[in-house]
Amino acid sequence: MKRNLNRIDGRTVLFLTVAACLVSFLSTNFFAHALYTIGFVILLCYYGIMGKAIGTFAVYILALLGLIFGTRYNIKFPSPLLFSMVYKLVLPMLPIYLLNQIPAGKLTASIRKLPISKKVMLVLIVMLRFAPTVVQEFRNVSEAMRVRGFLSGAVKVLRHPLNTLEYAVVPMVFRALTIADELSVSAIVRGIESPCKKESYHKSKIGIRDTILMIACTAAGIVCSIV
Amino acid sequence: MGKKINIRKLSFSYKRKSLQLDHINLSIKSGEVIVLTGPSGSGKSSLTRVINGLIPYFFNGELVGEVTIGEQNFDQMKSWERGQLVGNVFQDPRSQFFSNEVAGEIAFGCENYGYSHEEIRDRVHRAADSLKISNILERSLHELSYGMRQKVAIASAKALEPEIYVMDEPSANLDMESTYCFSEVIEELKRRGKTIIIAEHRLYYLEEIADRFICIENGAIKHEFSQEQMKELKDRDILQMGLRHSNLRRFTFHTLKSHKNAEVALEVKALSKAYDKLQVIREMNFSCNRGEVIALIGPNGTGKSTLGKVFAGLVKEDQGSISIFGKECKAKKRLGQVWYIPQDLDSQLFGEDLVDELITGRKNAEEQKEKAVRILKELELHDYAKQHPATLSGGQKQRLALGVALMYEAPIIILDEPTSGLDGANMRNVSRVIRALAGKGHTIIVITHDAECALSCCERAIRIEKGIITDDFQITDSEYFLARIGYP
Numbered sequence: 203m204k205r206n207l208n209r210i211d212g213r214t215v216l217f218l219t220v221a222a223c224l225v226s227f228l229s230t231n232f233f234a235h236a237l238y239t240i241g242f243v244i245l246l247c248y249y250g251i252m253g254k255a256i257g258t259f260a261v262y263i264l265a266l267l268g269l270i271f272g273t274r275y276n277i278k279f280p281s282p283l284l285f286s287m288v289y290k291l292v293l294p295m296l297p298i299y300l301l302n303q304i305p306a307g308k309l310t311a312s313i314r315k316l317p318i319s320k321k322v323m324l325v326l327i328v329m330l331r332f333a334p335t336v337v338q339e340f341r342n343v344s345e346a347m348r349v350r351g352f353l354s355g356a357v358k359v360l361r362h363p364l365n366t367l368e369y370a371v372v373p374m375v376f377r378a379l380t381i382a383d384e385l386s387v388s389a390i391v392r393g394i395e396s397p398c399k400k401e402s403y404h405k406s407k408i409g410i411r412d413t414i415l416m417i418a419c420t421a422a423g424i425v426c427s428i429v
Numbered sequence: 430m431g432k433k434i435n436i437r438k439l440s441f442s443y444k445r446k447s448l449q450l451d452h453i454n455l456s457i458k459s460g461e462v463i464v465l466t467g468p469s470g471s472g473k474s475s476l477t478r479v480i481n482g483l484i485p486y487f488f489n490g491e492l493v494g495e496v497t498i499g500e501q502n503f504d505q506m507k508s509w510e511r512g513q514l515v516g517n518v519f520q521d522p523r524s525q526f527f528s529n530e531v532a533g534e535i536a537f538g539c540e541n542y543g544y545s546h547e548e549i550r551d552r553v554h555r556a557a558d559s560l561k562i563s564n565i566l567e568r569s570l571h572e573l574s575y576g577m578r579q580k581v582a583i584a585s586a587k588a589l590e591p592e593i594y595v596m597d598e599p600s601a602n603l604d605m606e607s608t609y610c611f612s613e614v615i616e617e618l619k620r621r622g623k624t625i626i627i628a629e630h631r632l633y634y635l636e637e638i639a640d641r642f643i644c645i646e647n648g649a650i651k652h653e654f655s656q657e658q659m660k661e662l663k664d665r666d667i668l669q670m671g672l673r674h675s676n677l678r679r680f681t682f683h684t685l686k687s688h689k690n691a692e693v694a695l696e697v698k699a700l701s702k703a704y705d706k707l708q709v710i711r712e713m714n715f716s717c718n719r720g721e722v723i724a725l726i727g728p729n730g731t732g733k734s735t736l737g738k739v740f741a742g743l744v745k746e747d748q749g750s751i752s753i754f755g756k757e758c759k760a761k762k763r764l765g766q767v768w769y770i771p772q773d774l775d776s777q778l779f780g781e782d783l784v785d786e787l788i789t790g791r792k793n794a795e796e797q798k799e800k801a802v803r804i805l806k807e808l809e810l811h812d813y814a815k816q817h818p819a820t821l822s823g824g825q826k827q828r829l830a831l832g833v834a835l836m837y838e839a840p841i842i843i844l845d846e847p848t849s850g851l852d853g854a855n856m857r858n859v860s861r862v863i864r865a866l867a868g869k870g871h872t873i874i875v876i877t878h879d880a881e882c883a884l885s886c887c888e889r890a891i892r893i894e895k896g897i898i899t900d901d902f903q904i905t906d907s908e909y910f911l912a913r914i915g916y917p
Contacts, residue, residue, distance in 0.1 A: 307533025307540075331527055334571075342776040345743050350779075350837070351765055352790050369790070373776045376819050380775060381524055388525035391481055391517045392585070396509035398543030403536035403553060405546060 207249050212304055212312025214412040218242075218419055219297040225423045226293040232266070234426040235293070241422060242296040245415075254299050262292040306331060311402035331385070339377045343370055431459025431592050431622055432499030432514075434480065439494030440648075441475060441484060449475040451648035453494070457626065459592070462619050464635050465628040467645040468671045468852045469822050473628035474597055476645065479503075480626060481595045482511035498593070513542065516586030520598040520850060522578040523570075531557075531573075531581050532566040538589045556588040560614060574730040576607025583614055594618060596627045600634060601850040602772075604729045604878045605915035608634045630852050631879075632675040633916075636660065644670060671854030677880050677916050682907035685864070685888045688720035693755060694841055694872040695740065695767070700749035702732075702739055702896075709735045711896040713749070717874070717889075719840070722867045724887035724904070725876045726914050732896045733876045734771075737843040740874070741769035753841065768839035770830045772846040777830060778818040783810055786818045786829060787836045797836070804832045808862060824855030828862055835866070842866065843874045848882040860885035880914050 222242060229235045239262055246255035265288035272282035301309070313326050347353045352369050359366050434457040441450040450472050457463055465473040478484040485492045486508055496503040498514060506514075519525050528534040535556055539549040557563045560580050570578060579599060586594060600608045612634040618625055619638065629635065632642070642659045644652040652670070654662070664681050667674060674680050696716040702709050709732040717723055725733050738744040740751065742763030750757050753766050771777065780786030787801035788794045805811040808828045813821060818829055827847050834842045844863070848856040856879065863873055863886040877883050883890065884907055892900040892913050904910050 305530040305533050306528040307530065307536060310528075310533075334529070335524075339776055342771065342773060345738075345769075345771070346777040346779075348743060348764055349741065349769055350790055350833070354764070365790075369779050373778055376778065377776050384519070384521075384524035385527070387483055387487060388517075388519065389527065390483065390487055390508050391512050391515070392538035392589070393509040393512040393541035395507070396512075396541050396543065400540055400543055401546045401549060402540050403532055403546070403549045 207300075207303055209409070209411055210249070210300075210304070210415075211406060211408050211412045212309040213316060213406075213408060214415055215297060215301050215304060215309075216312070216316075217416050218245075219294065219301060221419045221423050222297050223294045225426050226290050228427040231426070231429050232270075234429050236262075236266070238422060238426045239293050239296070242293065246296055246299060249300060249303070251299050251303060255296065258292055258295055258299075261288065265289040265292065301330075302334075305404065307402060308404035308406065311404050311406040314400065314402070315406055332381075335381055336374075336378065339374060339381070340370075343373050343377075346373070431624060432501075433457065433459055434593070434624065435495075435497045436476075436479070437495045437497075439479065439492075439496065441479065441490055441492045443488065443490040446490075448648050449490070450479070453648075453650060455643070455650065457624060459624055460619065460622045461640045462615065462625045462635075462638055463627070464632065464639040464642045465626065465645060466630065466632060466642060466672060467651070469630075469824065469850075469855060471645045472648040473645050475648070477595045477597050477626060477628050480593070481515045481517050482506070482508060509541070512538070513589055514591055515593045515595055516589060516591035518579070518582050518586055518594065518596040518599050520601045522575070522582040525582060526570055526578075529569055529571070530566075531562065531568055531570060534570060534581055535566075535584045535588050538585060542589065552588045552590075553584075556584040559587065559617070560584045574607070574728075575602045576604065576610060576729055579603060579607065579611060580614070583611075587618075591623075593624045594626070596625070596629075598629055598850055599627065600629065600631050602729075602846070604727075605880075607729055608878075609915075609917065612638060630673055630850070630856075632659075632673055633677050636675040642675070644672070646670075667853065668857075671852055673853040673856065673881055677911055678907075680881060680884060680907060682884055684905055685722075685886070687888050688722075688867045688870070689718045689888070690720050690870075692719040693717070694719045694721070694753065696752040696755075697740075698750045698752075700739065700751065701747050702735060702744065703747055704735075709896050710739065710746075713896070713898060715891065715898060715901065717872055719870055719872055720867050721889060722863060722873045722875065722887045724883035724890040725874055725893065726878070726883065726890055727893040727899075728915075729878075731894050733893055734845055736893065737769055737845055737874065737876055740841070741767040741843060743769060765837060766839060767841040767843060768834040768837065769843045770827075770834065770845065770847070772849055774823075774826045774830055775819065777833075778826075780818055782816060783814045783818060783821075783829060783832075787832055791836070801832075801836060804835050807835075807865075808832050809858075822855070824851050824859055827851070827859050831862060831866065840870070841872045841874070843876065845876045846878070847875060848877065848879045853881075856882050857885060878914070880911060880916060883914070884910060 225238050243255045243259045265285045268285035269282055269289055272285055310327050313323055347369055436453055436455040439450055439453040440448055442448045465476060467473055478488055479496060526534050527537050532553055535553045536549050539552050557566055562580050616638055642654045643650055659675050693716050698714055700710055700713040727733055739746050742760040745760045779789045783805055784798060784801045788797045791797045805814055810828055847859055860882055867873055875887055887904060889903050891898055900913055
């Protein structure tokens with residue numbers, strides 16, 4: 203499975219992510235949307251991310267059922283809007299799992315080959331590097347909040363939403379500043395500012411497999427969006 | 430022939446602050462291993478930052494004096510030119526990693542310097558071979574222990590084949606075994622004629638490697654010891670200079686007076702916890718009493734922190750029971766009764782100043798202020814009451830975290846690596862506070878690799894390996910404890 207993942211180019215996964223986002227928000231047909239999602243679930247299983255793919259698909263089914271029954275029987279709680287949001291967000295989540303599995307070095311090498319400006323490229327690279335760290339830091343902050351009883355019950359959180367937000371945001375901001383400094387330092391001392399042309403440890407090349415995947419994804423996406 | 434580093438009349442201050450470095454004159458021969466030590470905030474890290482060029486390039490301030498490497502003046506070099514000459518290893522490898530897998534991380538520097546794909550692969554494999562980590566090149570960095578991550582950080586620096594290595598507290602998060610593996614790496618670099626400058630509090634693993642120990646205080650070089658002179662330092666001198674011991678066998682051990690009473694504070698029966706297929710805690714049984722201070726020791730990645738989080742109710746156990754003062758408690762009920770203080774305290778700071786930190790989230794906050802002030806006085810933090818918690822030093826933050834636990838009157842406190850990155854004086858200060866809290870009836874579990882801290886404040890040690898208790902003993906002599914923590 204890992205071997206399969208090594209054969210896919212980072213640009214292909216970025217393309218799949220954009221395609222999934224577009225189809226999810228343009229498609230109005232439940233059936234077509236579900237088929238496109240199933241296609242991604244199969245793709246993830248092929249790349250060895252079966253557990254997450256099936257779990258996420260289960261959430262998708264629940265959201266879809268919630269949406270159908272909620273609108274048909276005029277159920278107000280939980281809100282159909284909530285189900286609709288989950289339903290729309292599941293599909294883009296699937297290629298993001300794939301993106302997460304690709305070595306960061308390989309992804310960076312792929313991004314460097316994209317026809318985009320250097321500034322946008324840098325933002326993309328830093329975002330991809332920073333996202334897992336922020337998630338980890340958020341986990342640490344939420345643990346501290348639980349120890350102090352800031353998250354001791356839904357009622358408390360709902361009664362003081364601004365306080366809860368403040369407790370979460372203040373340490374996150376401090377940590378983010380520190381981490382940003384540490385990362386910048388680490389990059390500078392390893393020559394990030396060197397102006398020379400850069401090559402990579404990972405070879406970045408779009409192969410036949412990538413081309414087929416992108417064409418299939420585009421064709422299916424167009425069909426799903428117009429039916 | 431390598432390059433000599435010459436530092437002449439070097440002074441530095443961050444914007445509008447007091448001098449961080451004050452007239453430093455230092456000459457480092459090629460192939461020397463130099464240890465910079467001294468109290469936290471004394472200027473060690475600032476000096477390493479001058480040597481690797483981050484001062485004044487990244488950390489702005491006023492720098493006067495001269496730094497030359499060989500014939501080159503450091504001022505006139507570009508940041509990336511310095512990067513090829515000086516390799517860097519920092520305290521926490523997590524925050525210096527740019528990749529999520531080992532090979533990509535080692536390759537990061539080489540990629541920046543425009544080497545060809547083949548040259549990058551060759552350098553990565555050579556660096557990994559020399560550190561014996563070729564078998565983990567495809568693994569995710571998140572799966573690795575601290576020791577392995579530090580090896581990856583060194584390999585990443587080594588792939589660029591620099592002449593000089595600068596390391597800032599590289600052992601702070603390592604267990605004893607990983608620390609000695611790391612010292613072998615330094616020895617190997619020394620054999621290859623590399624110049625190594627290490628800013629460090631823990632000195633025991635460097636006693637036989639370092640050529641000189643330079644003690645910095647208030648930004649100035651106060652003492653300089655050769656390897657032999659360092660070995661001859663008396664306990665009294667070490668305490669006076671606020672250092673840690675360069676040989677843990679020379680630590681003067683006193684059996685601690687126990688504050689333990691008959692009341693069982695925490696009792697664990699058949700406790701198990703697994704993540705996916707990895708069994709982190711296996712069928713664990715033990716108990717501790719009110720007033721006891723226990724060191725939880727064992728290698729990196731063996732389940733100590735998970736155990737602490739399970740006790741505190743942050744992680745749910747899979748099987749078994751946990752009782753607090755005789756009453757079985759589920760995870761939710763343990764929250765707040767067992768207080769877990771993690772190693773990284775920056776993500777725990779919620780207040781605008783120290784009093785606010787203690788009363789944030791408390792009912793009747795105004796009425797609690799008096800109590801908060803009393804606790805700050807007890808912990809000798811009252812002088813900093815108006816400061817933002819994030820501006821405190823590591824030792825002060827640790828005491829503040831204990832203060833929060835006192836504010837909430839938590840009877841059981843778990844500290845995860847409380848003295849990591851602390852100098853000798855601060856380590857002893859935190860240890861003293863822990864003893865004082867035990868005297869007031871708190872039960873304290875200290876998860877630590879720090880032998881000096883454990884010997885200073887713990888009366889009992891529990892050793893864990895692969896989720897099982899492998900030893901549980903009263904600390905009555907330092908020799909046995911040191912053997913169990915892995916000191917050779």
